[in-house]
Amino acid sequence: MPPASSRIVLAKLGLDGHDRGIKVVARMLRDAGMEVIYLGLRQTTDSIVAAVEQEDADAIGLSMHNAGHLTLGPAMLAALDEAGLDVPVIIGGIVPDDDRPILDDAGVAAVLGPGASAEEVVTTVRAAIDFASAGGDETA
Amino acid sequence: MSLRQVPIDQVIERALNGDRRAIGRLLSLVERGGDDAETIETATHVRARDSHVIGITGAPGAGKSTMVARLVAAFSAADRRPAVVAVDPSSPLTGGAILGDRVRMAEVDTTAFIRSVATRGHSGGLALSVPGSARVLAAAGFDPVIIETVGVGQVEVDVTAAADTTVVVVTPGMGDAVQANKAGLLEVADIFVVNKADLPGASDARRDLELMLELSHVTGQEDADHRPPIIMVNSLEGDGIDAVRTAIAEHRDHLVTTDRLQERRRKRARYEMRVRAELAFGAHLQRRLGEPEFAATVDSVAQGDDTPAAAARKLWQPYA
Numbered sequence: 515m516p517p518a519s520s521r522i523v524l525a526k527l528g529l530d531g532h533d534r535g536i537k538v539v540a541r542m543l544r545d546a547g548m549e550v551i552y553l554g555l556r557q558t559t560d561s562i563v564a565a566v567e568q569e570d571a572d573a574i575g576l577s578m579h580n581a582g583h584l585t586l587g588p589a590m591l592a593a594l595d596e597a598g599l600d601v602p603v604i605i606g607g608i609v610p611d612d613d614r615p616i617l618d619d620a621g622v623a624a625v626l627g628p629g630a631s632a633e634e635v636v637t638t639v640r641a642a643i644d645f646a647s648a649g650g651d652e653t654a
Numbered sequence: 655m656s657l658r659q660v661p662i663d664q665v666i667e668r669a670l671n672g673d674r675r676a677i678g679r680l681l682s683l684v685e686r687g688g689d690d691a692e693t694i695e696t697a698t699h700v701r702a703r704d705s706h707v708i709g710i711t712g713a714p715g716a717g718k719s720t721m722v723a724r725l726v727a728a729f730s731a732a733d734r735r736p737a738v739v740a741v742d743p744s745s746p747l748t749g750g751a752i753l754g755d756r757v758r759m760a761e762v763d764t765t766a767f768i769r770s771v772a773t774r775g776h777s778g779g780l781a782l783s784v785p786g787s788a789r790v791l792a793a794a795g796f797d798p799v800i801i802e803t804v805g806v807g808q809v810e811v812d813v814t815a816a817a818d819t820t821v822v823v824v825t826p827g828m829g830d831a832v833q834a835n836k837a838g839l840l841e842v843a844d845i846f847v848v849n850k851a852d853l854p855g856a857s858d859a860r861r862d863l864e865l866m867l868e869l870s871h872v873t874g875q876e877d878a879d880h881r882p883p884i885i886m887v888n889s890l891e892g893d894g895i896d897a898v899r900t901a902i903a904e905h906r907d908h909l910v911t912t913d914r915l916q917e918r919r920r921k922r923a924r925y926e927m928r929v930r931a932e933l934a935f936g937a938h939l940q941r942r943l944g945e946p947e948f949a950a951t952v953d954s955v956a957q958g959d960d961t962p963a964a965a966a967r968k969l970w971q972p973y974a
Contacts, residue, residue, distance in 0.1 A: 519774075521682075544750035544751060545748050545750055547748045549750065550751065550752045550753065551770050552753065552756070554757040560764065561760070565756060565768075567675045568674060568678050569678060569769065570675075570678035570682040597675075598675075647656075
């Protein structure tokens with residue numbers, strides 16, 4: 515049996531049609547040997563929670579290019595918390611430097627900005643999965 | 655607390671009671687194989703027998719996922735509890751995969767259960783774990799369980815061994831009557847769907863399939879009690895979806911009333927037993943080949959003194 519691949523759900527949360535970046539990231543993660551469950555545009559926190567449950571995902575990657583990250587990021591974490599899921603959330607896209615600490619404090623595992631290399635993307639995702647599976651953000 | 659730390663018996667119990675996270679977890683363990691997968695199989699096999707397993711197959715881009723999304727909505731509207739196992743290919747180079755079937759299924763009600771599966775190196779249109787995944791979903795109370803294969807060409811017909819009813823999706827422009835009469839995919843359909851039936855050439859596709867079925871009648875190949883219906887569908891608009899749902903139900907009735915359901919399930923049993931045995935036996939032979947008693951034989955084939963066929967016989971004959 516081959517070793518189990520990591521599974522990550524990638525989604526655009528909310529009203530945001532900029533999906534070029536997330537498709538590039540999907541390809542980067544695929545080429546690193548991960549199974550990418552691609553949900554596409556106009557997802558809701560509910561649809562992402564349902565997908566994470568059904569797909570038994572190890573991580574969630576959200577692409578944000580509409581300045582909604584300070585609202586939607588914490589909303590995603592709250593929805594996961596409510597569902598009892600302790601899956602790391604990684605946000606990619608346009609996030610001003612000043613907002614990063616706010617997202618960190620809210621519990622976002624990592625933020626990846628424009629220009630992140632494939633290596634950086636893969637390393638960040640792997641680290642977030644490893645940290646969570648080691649019980650890094652254990653919830654009751 | 656993560657389900658990964660919960661003992662498997664408890665995860666199974668929760669899954670059988672409909673806990674969706676637990677079901678998702680069991681599906682991962684089934685995909686991984688090994689002892690846990692066998693424990694899950696023991697707990698789910700007999701409970702799974704009442705669900706109707708439907709296979710949906712066809713070429714890449716034929717519109718399988720979009721049609722499955724519509725079909726799921728139609729089953730939900732009819733008070734059924736559908737689940738989907740949607741298979742996409744793994745990269746042969748890196749093992750990674752982009753599982754994109756959910757993109758087409760965004761409108762599906764979250765009460766349906768959709769699982770994306772990567773082939774993980776298996777050819778034939780499915781992943782090895784798919785029959786086991788279907789069992790978990792059926793045992794958890796989902797009915798029907800819809801298996802969507804990867805986009806297939808002509809000969810990847812594993813799904814017929816995993817499903818009770820096989821739906822083959824074709825599109826206008828798939829080729830002429832000669833293509834329709836080639837062996838393979840078209841032979842295994844219980845139901846044909848001509849998807850994208852609003853496009854030019856749809857009636858030609860229908861005619862070619864009808865002609866092919868006529869010839870099956872002439873040569874005596876057809877199941878005398880069931881001629882596969884050909885249903886014209888436009889999945890984007892939802893046209894024809896109810897007809898597909900009805901045809902699937904009628905085929906199920908046909909299988910039950912003619913005892914062909916048991917025949918198909920015996921076929922499935924043989925298939926699964928053979929695949930499991932091949933895996934185990936293959937691993938065993940691989941170990942044997944590395945043992946000192948075969949070193950001389952391996953050398954003689956490598957040097958040209960012995961043929962591969964004769965040497966292979968020494969390897970397998972003790973078991974024949």
